[in-house]
Amino acid sequence: MKNVALFGAGRIGSIHAANLARLPGIHLKYVSDPMADAAQRLATLHGAQAKADPAAIFQDPGIDAVVIGTPTTTHSDLIRQAAAAGKHIFCEKPVDLSADRAQECAAAVALAGVACMIGFQRRFDPTFSDAKRRLSEGEIGTPEMLVITSRDCAPPPVDYIRSSGGIFRDMLIHDFDIFRWILAGETDEAAWLSATGSSLIDPAIAQAGDIDSAIVSIRTRSGRLCQINASRRAAYGYDQRFEILGSAGLLACDNLRPTAVRQMDAHSVRIDKPEHFFLERYRDAYRLEIEHFFQQLQAGGPFRTTIADGVAAQRLADAAAQSLASGQPVTFD
Template identity: 80%
Template sequence: MKQVALFGAGRIGGIHAANLAGLPGVQLKYISDPFAEAARRLAEKYGARADAHPDAIFQDPAVSAIIIGTPTTTHSALIQQAAAAGKHIFCEKPVDLSTARAQECAEAVAKAGVACMIGFQRRFDPSFSEAKRRLDDGEIGTPEMLVITSRDCAPPPIDYIRSSGGIFRDMLIHDFDVFRWILGDEAVWLSATGASLVDPAIGRAGDVDSVVVSLRTRSGRLCQINASRRAAYGYDQRFEVLGSAGLLACENLRPTAVCQMDARGVHLDKPEHFFLQRYREAYRLEIEHFFQQLETGASFRTGIADGVAAQRLADAAARSLASGQAVVFD
């Protein structure tokens, strides 16, 4: 029985707590959050112990793994503490808001000899995973171009925007990971442009809410990411990859697959409204993968090196937006 501790009792912490509780061979021992009442409620629900003191958790020899679902600004410190304590780590994206700090975390993990997985849950989405399998099996020939659409249903609160690190580090970090994963290649050129079209308050907070990022890889493959903080019709998450012998497209997930046709037209459900619903199964599969790989000693599908690489692209996009110039990578 693996005993684990969960840091974070917010909405993503709640998802992880529920999934951990359903895993055989795993016991959720502690839940820690600065908001003691939130930790207490979640711990009571899943038979864990609420503890707001990380040091006591890290010092417990029975705890073998740490799950980090806290705000981004706390990730790197918790990763380094967990590594120093010899605990295996699952951490939500991003590793940190700074590439240099993320690299320090990767070095701390390597030095400690512990395992660290980063929560890029889109790699575990059943449709995305199937598209990747078919691509790797050569079913559309050689991949040439990837188009990613990434649109939230509504922008987050302005207070969140101010501390998020910006749209590239907060939101598009997932899309940069999908770009690297699907094309199996690294960027040599990146250009980003953006505007504040959804909410002027986002612009006043120093961020943009609508962006287009273009990338070129070492092998000459192309990618375009278009993203917005608002889609009135639901949470819009799609991609298509064009290959030499065909195309693979992943469409939105809807509450039902019912299609009604009548005199008024053709009617489908709108896409799922929020990321917690859209990636419900992906969140379950990723945490299952974490413990399966710990058991076998095999590599994670999304290691800390992937977190550092996505952060590097996010930083480059922010520089490109600020300067109006493309970024060329060594």
Template identity: 75%
Template sequence: MKNVALFGAGRIGRIHAANLAALSGVKLKTISDPMPGAARELAAALGAEVAPSIDAVFADTSIDAVVIASPTTTHSDLITRAAQARKHIFCEKPVDLSVARAQACAQAVAAAGVACMIGFQRRFDPSFNEAKTRLARGDIGTPEMLVITSRDPGAPPVDYIKQSGGIFRDMLIHDFDVFRWILDDDAVWLSATGACLTDPAIAEAGDIDSAAVTIRTRRGRLCQINTSRRAAYGYDQRFEVLGSKGLLACGNQRPTEVVQADAAGTRTDNPEHFFLQRYREAYRLEVTHFFEQLQSGGAFRTTVADGVAAQRLADAAAQSLATGQPVSLT
């Protein structure tokens, strides 16, 4: 039995908490959140305890692992402290908004010899993972181009945007990880552009809401990422890989797959509303994978090194947007 402490009782924390509580061989022991009411409510619902303090979590020798689902600004400190306390770590993306601090986290994890998995849940989406399996099997030959569409149905509150680190570090960090995972190649050149098209308050907060990124890899492969914080029809998450022998395409998930055709036309459901619905299964599978690998000693599908690598790409995109020039990553 693995005893687990959860940091964060907000939206994503509740998702992880429910999945942890349902896992065999795992006990969600304590929950910590700066909002005591949120922690008490979640703990009561799942039979856990409220941690008296962060220090108490790390001092509790019965806790084997921590799940970090707290705000981004707390991630690197909690990872470092967990590593020093010799507790295994599952942490939501990103590791940190600073590459230097993310690297320091990776060093702390390596020095402690503990596991650290970063929550890039898209690698666990069944459709995306099947595409990766077929690509690795050679079904479409050599991959040549990856096109990623990643659009939210609406922007988060401006107060969140102000402390998010910007669209590249907050939103596209997932797409940078998908790029690395699917093409299994290193970026050597990146160009990014963007605009604020949906809400002037986002521009006033110093961010953009629409972006286009082009990446060239060491092997000459190309990736294009287009993203927007407003898609009136739902949560739009797609990608396609063009290979020497064919194409792999992953479309959106819909609440139902019913197609209605009548005299007025042909209609289907819009995509799932948001990431909590779209990636519900992926969140469950990634936490399951974390504890299965802890038990077996197998390799983790995502590591702190993946977090650092995605952060480097996000920084390069931010630099390209600011300067209007492409960035060399060699």
């Protein structure tokens, strides 16, 4: 039996708590959140203890691993404290809002000799995973071009945007990871990146110092190309798609919908809109990634997403923010 502490009792923390409760051999011992009422509700629901003081949790020798689902600005501190205490770590993306601080976290994790997995849940989505498998098995030949569409159903509150680190670090961090996982693979990396964007949805987002619509183009060292188009709003639902063009064909991953029923009549053909929100869209992915974390922890095997992946995606996000600010492309050594 492995004892686990969960940091964060909000939306993502609630998802992780429910998935932890389903895992055999896992005991959710603590739930910690500055919002004491939220922590107590979630702890009561899953038979855990609410504990406000992170230091007390890290000092508990019975805790084997921590799951971090708190706001981004707290991730790096919690990772370092967990590593220093010898606890294994699962942390939501991103590692930090700064690539340099993320790298410092990676160094702390390596020094402590603990396991650390970063929650890029899209790698565990069954549709995306199957596309990766087919690509690896050569079904479309050599991959050449990746096009990612990433659109939220609606913008988050402006107060959230002010502390989010911006659209590239908060939202497109997932798409940068998809680029590395699908197109770059283990032998290629970004060589050139250009980003542009606008605030087309809400003037308050621009006043908060961010954009809500973006285009990012990336060229790899081997010449492969990626384009990411992103928006904080899609009136028709949560729009998450990508297609990869190869020398012998194309793999396309479409949206998930509540049902696959199509209605056809004399006037139109109708299907369900995409799932409305990321919690529904990636329901299975969140379950599968936490299962993977504990399975690999038990087996001593490698994680599908590591803290090194978190650092690499963060460097792309930083480069995109730099390109947007300067109006010039960024090249990588």
